[in-house]
Amino acid sequence: MAAEQTEKRPDPKRRINVSDRIKNENPYYIKVSERYRAAGFLLLVLFAVFAGVMLFRFGENITYDNLVYLARDFNTAMGTDQGSFSEVRFTEQDEMTFIPFRDGVAAAGSNDVFLIGPSGDTEFSYTENYTVPVLVSSEKYLLSYSPGGRNYSIYSSVTRLSSKETAGEIVSADMSDTGAYVIAFRTSSGKYDVEVYGDNFKRIMTVHKDKHVIDSAISPDGKSIAIVSAVEGDLDVSAEIFVAAAGESEPLFRKTTASSVPLAAGYMSTGNLYVIYDDRFEFYDGSMEILYSEDLSATPPSCCGVSSSALVICCRENALGTKNRIRTFDADGKLIYNEQLSSGVLEVAPPRDAESAAGYVRTASEIIKLVSDGENESVSYTGDVVRMIDSAGGLLICRNGSVSKAFGESE
Numbered sequence: 488m489a490a491e492q493t494e495k496r497p498d499p500k501r502r503i504n505v506s507d508r509i510k511n512e513n514p515y516y517i518k519v520s521e522r523y524r525a526a527g528f529l530l531l532v533l534f535a536v537f538a539g540v541m542l543f544r545f546g547e548n549i550t551y552d553n554l555v556y557l558a559r560d561f562n563t564a565m566g567t568d569q570g571s572f573s574e575v576r577f578t579e580q581d582e583m584t585f586i587p588f589r590d591g592v593a594a595a596g597s598n599d600v601f602l603i604g605p606s607g608d609t610e611f612s613y614t615e616n617y618t619v620p621v622l623v624s625s626e627k628y629l630l631s632y633s634p635g636g637r638n639y640s641i642y643s644s645v646t647r648l649s650s651k652e653t654a655g656e657i658v659s660a661d662m663s664d665t666g667a668y669v670i671a672f673r674t675s676s677g678k679y680d681v682e683v684y685g686d687n688f689k690r691i692m693t694v695h696k697d698k699h700v701i702d703s704a705i706s707p708d709g710k711s712i713a714i715v716s717a718v719e720g721d722l723d724v725s726a727e728i729f730v731a732a733a734g735e736s737e738p739l740f741r742k743t744t745a746s747s748v749p750l751a752a753g754y755m756s757t758g759n760l761y762v763i764y765d766d767r768f769e770f771y772d773g774s775m776e777i778l779y780s781e782d783l784s785a786t787p788p789s790c791c792g793v794s795s796s797a798l799v800i801c802c803r804e805n806a807l808g809t810k811n812r813i814r815t816f817d818a819d820g821k822l823i824y825n826e827q828l829s830s831g832v833l834e835v836a837p838p839r840d841a842e843s844a845a846g847y848v849r850t851a852s853e854i855i856k857l858v859s860d861g862e863n864e865s866v867s868y869t870g871d872v873v874r875m876i877d878s879a880g881g882l883l884i885c886r887n888g889s890v891s892k893a894f895g896e897s898e
Contacts, residue, residue, distance in 0.1 A: 572607030574891035595620035667709030715749035756795035770820035778820035
């Protein structure tokens with residue numbers, strides 16, 4: 488009985504084929520699979536034929552410049568990663584400067600220009616020899632130069648797009664969201680040329696100025712430029728505002744203000760123009776009508792911070808600088824913060840979003856977050872700080888060898 492109940496084992500020498508296991512095949516799905524395989528092969532053949540025809544017909548148009556234009560707009564239509572970091576360290580350089588760019592931080596020193604992405608990774612790094620580097624950014628592009636130098640470069644979020652040399656010593660530059668830009672330099676004759684470039688990086692106009700150009704700006708859409716200059720008189724200095732349409736030499740607007748020295752000018756995201764003098768502040772709309780004007784002769788401005796969405800100005804209210812008035816304007820020229828601060832101010836920074844904060848102030852020992860409708864917040868810091876930046880990941884403290892969160896665990 489035991490022998491009869493013994494389980495019968497398969498013969499190990501016998502091969503088992505897949506076809507032995509699959510008894511029921513569906514001919515419909517087999518035909519569908521064959522059709523998809525044939526369609527895939529046909530698409531590959533058509534792509535090869537298309538690529539060959541395009542190379543033969545338009546091969547002369549596949550140039551280095553065209554590839555640069557492709558790289559110029561690469562990654563600009565997509566949002567960048569919204570990651571954040573607590574601290575990033577890098578090799579220290581002399582004369583470092585920082586600026587927010589593409590949800591990250593662009594940095595420049597005496598040796599390099601590099602971009603720290605929102606997750607803390609280095610997106611690109613290029614060797615640039617600048618005595619005192621300056622960075623200018625728009626929504627899509629970054630421009631670097633050194634005042635008194637002749638070389639400048641333009642970058643996207645992934646690569647360097649262009650490097651050029653001016654015919655004189657650079658005094659200022661500005662970049663639009665479209666890729667159009669303006670650059671001003673002093674010529675060998677002592678006069679100034681302001682060159683305007685279109686979104687293809689080709690020069691479209693040059694404005695010659697025999698006055699001392701202090702600053703130049705271009706609107707976000709690249710259609711208007713503004714030049715502020717100091718005009719020397721017999722007894723004092725006057726300020727001139729010159730506004731023109733890109734490509735048109737005749738000005739749309741020209742204004743001279745006696746006994747004032749222009750300090751800075753720029754466009755907001757709305758197209759409104761601000762001008763800061765040593766004794767006043769003005770905000771203009773796109774038609775050059777004054778939106779806001781204030782006499783600051785009794786409280787001269789000491790520093791300012793500007794982004795496309797907000798402008799923060801610090802004005803001294805006493806000779807020692809221990810009392811300061813902080814004003815914040817939004818992109819429409821509306822005053823959203825106006826308070827006195829009883830402390831010395833080293834730096835002010837604009838908010839990334841005017842609804843979340845009215846700006847930031849750095850004193851000798853702490854960083855203060857300005858709140859329009861509540862109590863200000865503060866945090867202490869140590870070490871030498873170069874600049875504050877309000878980024879997508881929070882407020883960052885930039886030093887010569889690191890970038891870290893101001894209101895995070897690292898501080």
